[in-house]
Amino acid sequence: xxxxxxxxxxxxxxxxxxxxxxxxxxxxxxxxxxxxxxxxxxxxxxxxxxxxxxxxxxxxxxxxxxxxxxxxxxxxxxxxxxxxxxxxxxxxxxxxxxxxxxxxxxxxxxxxxxxxxxxxxxxxxxxxxxxxxxxxxxxxxxxxxxxxxxxxxxxxxxxxxxxxxxxxxxxxxxxxxxxxxxxxxx
Numbered sequence: 001x002x003x004x005x006x007x008x009x010x011x012x013x014x015x016x017x018x019x020x021x022x023x024x025x026x027x028x029x030x031x032x033x034x035x036x037x038x039x040x041x042x043x044x045x046x047x048x049x050x051x052x053x054x055x056x057x058x059x060x061x062x063x064x065x066x067x068x069x070x071x072x073x074x075x076x077x078x079x080x081x082x083x084x085x086x087x088x089x090x091x092x093x094x095x096x097x098x099x100x101x102x103x104x105x106x107x108x109x110x111x112x113x114x115x116x117x118x119x120x121x122x123x124x125x126x127x128x129x130x131x132x133x134x135x136x137x138x139x140x141x142x143x144x145x146x147x148x149x150x151x152x153x154x155x156x157x158x159x160x161x162x163x164x165x166x167x168x169x170x171x172x173x174x175x176x177x178x179x180x181x182x183x184x185x186x
Contacts, residue, residue: 038137039081040093048075049098055079057103076185077129077139080111083183084162085141108161109182117170126154126166 034041044052048071051064064072082090082099086106090099115121128134131149140149145159154166167175169186 035137036142037093038133039078039085039139039141040090040095042078042095042098042136042139044075044078044098045071047071051075052079052098052102055102059103073124073129074136076113077125080113080164080183080185081130081139081141083109083111084156084158084160084164086160086162105182108158108163110180111162111164111183111185112176112179112181113164113166114184114186115166115168118168121154121166121168126151130156130164130166 047066048064052075055062064075066072078095078098079102082095082102083104086109087099087102087104090096113121113125115125129138130140131138131151133139140146140156147157147159149156156164158164
């Protein structure tokens with residue numbers, strides 16, 4: 001699917017260059033878009049796909065079990081960011097196949113991501129998955145609808161009203177009391 005910008009560039013190149021040049025420019029634009037919006041292109045492994053298919057509206061508690069480096073955190077990051085962005089963000093995109101059946105509410109959502117301790121929140125969840133990426137680009141899209149993530153607070157505000165807040169389990173139960181939360185990823 002071409003964006004209006006890609007269509008305009010393709011038309012310009014058709015009149016000034018070769019189709020090969022036009023395709024090379026479009027490929028470069030698509031790679032840049034994948035870097036900015038990785039979450040729209042994320043493709044789960046087969047076990048992650050099977051797990052996502054089991055996450056339905058009738059489930060209040062949903063778990064993904066696996067060993068170290070089996071993809072649990074990656075799947076959790078995808079679900080949390082998709083929950084914040086809403087289904088419509090993915091319509092017509094490659095990841096739509098994995099988002100369309102998730103029980104994501106239409107309203108703005110409050111999402112908590114809870115790591116074992118501060119270091120896990122900072123190094124693995126915040127940096128490696130959400131903000132910078134490690135084996136892939138960051139799950140948080142570089143989009144004007146997303147306010148600058150607050151690295152000190154581990155919090156992200158979305159243009160649609162959703163908020164992601166990262167917390168550490170070792171901060172004590174008092175930090176988890178009294179809030180109305182739509183999704184908690186432990």
